[in-house]
Amino acid sequence: MLLQFNLPIPIPIPCFPTSSLIDMGSFQLSRALLGSRRNWVVRSQASLTRFCSSGVIKGVSDTSSPSVHESPSASASEHAVANASEAILKSRTWNEHQLTADQLQFRSLASDFAENELMPFAAQWDEQKHFPVEVLRKAAGLGFGGLYCGHDVGGSGLSRADGAVIFEALAYADVSTTAYLTIHNMCASLIERYGTEDQRQDFLRELTSMDLLASYCLTEPNSGSDAASLQTTARRQAGSTDYILNGEKAFISGGGAADVYLVMARTGEAGPKGISCFYVDKDSKGLSFGRQEDKLGWRSQPTSSVILDDVRVPERCLIGKEGEGFTIAMSALDGGRINIATCSLAKPSLTFKTPNSS
Ligand SMILES: Cc1cc2nc3c(=O)[nH]c(=O)nc-3n(C[C@H](O)[C@H](O)[C@H](O)COP(=O)(O)OP(=O)(O)OC[C@H]3O[C@@H](n4cnc5c(N)ncnc54)[C@H](O)[C@@H]3O)c2cc1C
Incomplete structure (x- = not known):
């Protein structure tokens, strides 16, 4: 990291x-x-x-109050x-x-x-x-x-x-x-x-x-800079339009506290063209969170892993088309x-x- x-x-x-x-x-x-x-x-x-x-909120233009800077008791x-x-x-x-x-x-x-x-x-x-x-x-x-x-x-x-x-x-x-x-x-x-x-x-x-509150889930324990190699999967279940997501995301800002997770997961071939983007509700069965990362500063926002264990996501929560997830993720990062x-x-x-x- x-x-x-x-x-x-x-x-x-x-x-x-x-x-x-x-x-x-x-x-x-x-x-x-x-x-x-x-x-x-x-x-x-x-x-x-x-x-x-x-x-x-107290107006900053209010200059009538004594300056804390000058107060001996401050x-x-x-x-x-x-x-x-x-x-x-x-x-x-x-x-x-x-x-x-x-x-x-x-x-x-x-x-x-x-x-x-x-x-x-x-x-x-x-x-x-x-x-x-x-x-x-x-x-x-x-x-x-x-x-x-x-x-x-x-x-x-x-x-x-x-x-x-x-x-x-x-x-x-x-x-x-x-x-x-x-x-x-x-x-x-x-x-x-x-x-x-x-x-x-x-x-x-x-x-x-x-x-x-929303979190963005791209990074994984084994894919950071090389995000196109991500391994989290989203597979259609036979006889259903739902996707089943499995994998782990790492260092997710807002992890555990956010209500919504935008998860990049693999629906197809290896590389960037096999990735799709999903809107995942925090209350989804199978979604859990790892321990909070200890950080030097940046501690007013939680950072944790996000674990997906057979998380069912309806088709209506696919953002963009299948295979567009990497383009979407990179464009967001722009x-x-x-x-x-x-x-x-x-x-x-x-x-x-x-x-x-x-
Ligand atoms: C506080 C914090 C919050 C974060 N929040 C989020 C979040 O909300 N969502 C999310 O998805 N991710 C998040 N991340 C993860 C962040 O995006 C990754 O840390 C970042 O993409 C780098 O990945 P990595 O840590 O695995 O480092 P690595 O990819 O392992 O890189 C380590 C070092 O190697 C260098 N390197 C890598 N590849 C090469 C190469 N081919 N050639 C030369 N040098 C190379 C890198 O430049 C870097 O210096 C967060 C990270 C932090 C620290």
Whole structure:
């Protein structure tokens, strides 16, 4: 276990801005704005205002309260949170000329959420290995649970570039929780793009709201970088349209906690063309989970093996066609890699920006 998603990016220099990473890619940040995206901002800001007025989120622009940074009675962790929050605020003016007006608003919204809902608790969650599902659902309330999904299924209809801006702002406060959120979004996006209309309508609403959490299951104990050699099988049972899945997946983010598992399994020949993608319910008979992996950091999201022992999956849960699973899995990772890179760059950037960081 040496790599995560084998990121195809150069080793970043300190403070390398994610927005530059986007510029180097094929994204067009200054493309024409869609009305629907503006609606998203309005809806999300309304949500944020609701949170603020109910006292759940305290506005970051409230400068009337005394600074924890200056208070002699503040604890070391309060100092750390205050310093990091200050750095988040400073980050908002960073490279703004490269972002669209909408993206600046997305970032502001995400930064508010990060500062108030993630930053104060991130260290505690990591220490206690606590997976903050309720906070993830609050994030979904702002539209962050289905960033790339259509509005008709509760999604936000945003681009990869928009998502990178949002994830970067969240990861300043908590890389681990944000990284899980990126994987959940990757799964929802996979169904958005490759699912049938029935599958979109059946599966996506509960994912965009994060009432259900999703995991992506490609890696196996004997296939990591060489994912096309995976050995988990999905065989049709004689006289039935159901598939029977057998095998083991390794290092699955959200493993054991997620409600839905997108499993790549072999339905045909050896190699990439024999792989298919399945939507597997956590309650399926024969599905179980190995022990939680112990990690250095990244402990606010669970990581475990996922074991499939004669798990019956109905045909309606095949995503895409038989044999398309590898293409689907790789296409999902095209976005997933950007998001994991974004998360990975955010925290070091914050560290370098935080006052008194050494
Ligand atoms: C925290 C964490 C969360 C993860 N979450 C998920 C998840 O949600 N879903 C999922 O499916 N997977 C997940 N993974 C697994 C991850 O995608 C794999 O770790 C990754 O694909 C690499 O596979 P591996 O660990 O088996 O390493 P290997 O493939 O064994 O690679 C080990 C090393 O050998 C190098 N190498 C491999 N092949 C070659 C070659 N042909 N030539 C030269 N060098 C080579 C690699 O670059 C690497 O440095 C997660 C991993 C981690 C650490």
